[in-house]
Amino acid sequence: MASTAIGKVFKWIGLALGAVVVIIIAVTVTFYARTSRIVNKKYATAAARPLYVPTDSATVANGRHLAISVAGCAECHGQHLEGLVVVDDPAFGRLYSPNITRGKGGLPDGFDIVAFERALRHGNRHDGTSLWVMPAYHFCYLGDEDVAALWAYVSSVPPVDKEWPQRKLGPIGNMLMAQGKLVLLTAPVVDKSDPPPPKPKPDTTAAYGSYLVHVSCIGCHRQNLSGGPIFTAPPDWAPAANITRGGALANYTEAAFFNTLRTGKRPGGDSLNVIMPWRGIGTMSDDELRAVWNYLQSVPPAAYATAPWEEPK
16 A cells, blocks of 8 residues: 555656656746747848948058957957957856958958948848847947948958857857747847948047047946946946946046056046957047047036846837
């Protein structure tokens, strides 16, 4: 009798465990299927823009300056544009920024200024699927001449042979993306209907500072510069600072602002967070930094944002 009862208990435990396993498998399959649909969705692409690309040394030098100091290309793709590890975690996923040189594992044959502009400003691949993490939602503000200069520079970089493993989301990453809590695709959040804005005349005014800030800063600090959790950032990244006069800049002078971006040290002596790309931004010219400062002084104070960043509109 006792052995029969014990056998029944184990039978029911086995059935319960089996049911739990079936449920876990079903939920996992559902999440992976939903993520696959999200990743493979095709988006409307903007009209082709075969921009004229000068190849003179001044244009290439301007493109290099933009890539390092303004657009931050080297921060994500590496000093030689060979690509970098973004996140490599078995639970979350394995993501790498691509090699964008002409070396093995880099840009495919036929990748030209049209494909570059589409990727940079709109976050689209040639097949209509979205790039991952590519901050087109602030590169869409680049003027034509700066897009052309960036392509002139990228095209001039010596080929680097670097092949990265295929991107892959882990179980946690898949679950979060399937639930809409992890946004990695950028094509859906860029308005493709508006023509690109013209680049303002480079000077020290707030108008030109606005251009630089929109290209360089809003990807982390948000449109109103209130800071908070960073859009598409890896899970271990700290939130961005509020860089309005209602936040981190409240007690800054222009001299302190310059010094912080040139040294990575705040006025009190503590260091900026390691994810802040001050080494690149700090190589902006004095006139560029002064234009940024003048624009930041014109931005209304904002309260620090604590909620996750919703998709930019």
